[in-house]
Amino acid sequence: MNLKILGCHSATPNENKHTSSQLLDVKGNVFLIDCGEGTQIQLRKSKVKFSRIQHIFISHLHGDHFYGLIGLISTFRLLGRTSPLTIYGPKGIKEIITLQLKLAKSWTDYELNFKELEATIPESLFEDENIKVSTLPLNHRVYTNGFLFTTKPNKNKINSDAIAGLDLKPFHFAQLKNGFSIQLDSGNIIENKDLTLPPDQPKKYAYCSDTAYNEALIEEIKEVDLLYHESTFLEQHKELAKKTKHSTAKEAATLAKKAAVKQLMLGHYSNRYADKNDFLKEASIIFDNVILSEDFKSITI
Amino acid sequence: MNLKILGCHSATPNENKHTSSQLLDVKGNVFLIDCGEGTQIQLRKSKVKFSRIQHIFISHLHGDHFYGLIGLISTFRLLGRTSPLTIYGPKGIKEIITLQLKLAKSWTDYELNFKELEATIPESLFEDENIKVSTLPLNHRVYTNGFLFTTKPNKNKINSDAIAGLDLKPFHFAQLKNGFSIQLDSGNIIENKDLTLPPDQPKKYAYCSDTAYNEALIEEIKEVDLLYHESTFLEQHKELAKKTKHSTAKEAATLAKKAAVKQLMLGHYSNRYADKNDFLKEASIIFDNVILSEDFKSITI
Numbered sequence: 001m002n003l004k005i006l007g008c009h010s011a012t013p014n015e016n017k018h019t020s021s022q023l024l025d026v027k028g029n030v031f032l033i034d035c036g037e038g039t040q041i042q043l044r045k046s047k048v049k050f051s052r053i054q055h056i057f058i059s060h061l062h063g064d065h066f067y068g069l070i071g072l073i074s075t076f077r078l079l080g081r082t083s084p085l086t087i088y089g090p091k092g093i094k095e096i097i098t099l100q101l102k103l104a105k106s107w108t109d110y111e112l113n114f115k116e117l118e119a120t121i122p123e124s125l126f127e128d129e130n131i132k133v134s135t136l137p138l139n140h141r142v143y144t145n146g147f148l149f150t151t152k153p154n155k156n157k158i159n160s161d162a163i164a165g166l167d168l169k170p171f172h173f174a175q176l177k178n179g180f181s182i183q184l185d186s187g188n189i190i191e192n193k194d195l196t197l198p199p200d201q202p203k204k205y206a207y208c209s210d211t212a213y214n215e216a217l218i219e220e221i222k223e224v225d226l227l228y229h230e231s232t233f234l235e236q237h238k239e240l241a242k243k244t245k246h247s248t249a250k251e252a253a254t255l256a257k258k259a260a261v262k263q264l265m266l267g268h269y270s271n272r273y274a275d276k277n278d279f280l281k282e283a284s285i286i287f288d289n290v291i292l293s294e295d296f297k298s299i300t301i
Numbered sequence: 302m303n304l305k306i307l308g309c310h311s312a313t314p315n316e317n318k319h320t321s322s323q324l325l326d327v328k329g330n331v332f333l334i335d336c337g338e339g340t341q342i343q344l345r346k347s348k349v350k351f352s353r354i355q356h357i358f359i360s361h362l363h364g365d366h367f368y369g370l371i372g373l374i375s376t377f378r379l380l381g382r383t384s385p386l387t388i389y390g391p392k393g394i395k396e397i398i399t400l401q402l403k404l405a406k407s408w409t410d411y412e413l414n415f416k417e418l419e420a421t422i423p424e425s426l427f428e429d430e431n432i433k434v435s436t437l438p439l440n441h442r443v444y445t446n447g448f449l450f451t452t453k454p455n456k457n458k459i460n461s462d463a464i465a466g467l468d469l470k471p472f473h474f475a476q477l478k479n480g481f482s483i484q485l486d487s488g489n490i491i492e493n494k495d496l497t498l499p500p501d502q503p504k505k506y507a508y509c510s511d512t513a514y515n516e517a518l519i520e521e522i523k524e525v526d527l528l529y530h531e532s533t534f535l536e537q538h539k540e541l542a543k544k545t546k547h548s549t550a551k552e553a554a555t556l557a558k559k560a561a562v563k564q565l566m567l568g569h570y571s572n573r574y575a576d577k578n579d580f581l582k583e584a585s586i587i588f589d590n591v592i593l594s595e596d597f598k599s600i601t602i
Contacts, residue, residue, distance in 0.1 A: 103393040
């Protein structure tokens, strides 16, 4: 999985601070997570092929997470998109989008599907041969979900040292990758484990924004490879975090530690702080492996 | 009047091409005309004080003219705005905005008024001591208005040479500016015309986007100081202009000539053309005083 941050700031965008949006590339299938105003411009800068985005996940209906969606949907139409697009987001999102398309007399030529969310327990949203996506119900001022992306178990890897000298046919490779033992032309049977290496472990990415500190998440995000958790505030404003149902950097780190995640990425920074490194410092006291999200930062999970 | 172009491109925005939005500053009162996605970022770059915008005029409900409106309204709230804001736009705009504010549980703390437009003949929208604003019904695929901004007749200017040596009180100046003659302490009466110069002529700015070539406009925009008229296409694509109810540069120039406007500004360029100077060349064959709009261009009317 490759994650690219398109925007990681809260509330209002400006020239150098873009609001929430992320691209998750899983073997060429690109998922867009949240879509703040101007996301389509960030997407163009990131050179992603627009048609590869077939699923958009919207956490909640605050503007810094979805005001760019209607523009992106319209741009897809203007670019002549033909492939279907599915939007996953809170109940109400379909009405917001379709009302605007109707009044503009600009219905999409491509298939536009909505899966509106209302559940307050985790639910499965999407699954294909490479990945499954499910919700992570969050605790914010309006109905909000995070999203958990889990890759499917990979196939065995061929041990190139072990097969040296063997006259293997293509079907032998397929059998080995799928866990079967093989029979050679000579009649000899070779066990799968003698010719393969264990597959790469499935990877997990959890996106949690926006939310108050919420221990109910721990079980769901246990040991994920990367946790993006909002840290709108620093501890010096923890009362404000509580009041607005956001988290501090310390709280994000505390949750990361309790869930034993492998890495924590902070984001959704309030514009009141001049130096993002203060978030890193505060979180690093609690949890070892912390990184900061930054617009256009790209990391491999 | 000072006009600043925030965006002048059609359809889809990208890093260097912003969709329709203009700021018209009339003696410190700032009017926003259209509000494409990302307008709030353009506004920040232009250093305008957000609270000075009290009236926003939306021509029509195509995304490149209003998808930035909801974000701007939200940002005003987050910045602690207290002064009222009035939105003038096609029927439906109130539902689009209020639906999103309702679902976000983020109603504005300031007074937000809507004046929804349905008339197909010109109507007066706003008037104060400096300016009046009225609609210019346009001919597009959806209900669309342009806007005509007309400054009020100015007051007389004091002739500083003529008053030299006279012992005038503040009330004398007020009387002179308002066209009255004055009586000095000595009892002498001096006629207004002897101490004043004629006021500057009222100025007119007409904004016409989006529209097909439409001679019904000529009477309304007769002799305006500046006409902004869309030129989405060049003549080589005039069939496309006709089909989509847009104009070519030649058509914009023809209208400017027939209305005897003082200056024509082209804009709303299709992204298909590499060189904007082709619009200027095509229009200049028909009409003498043509300029191109460009993002961040500023001109005094």
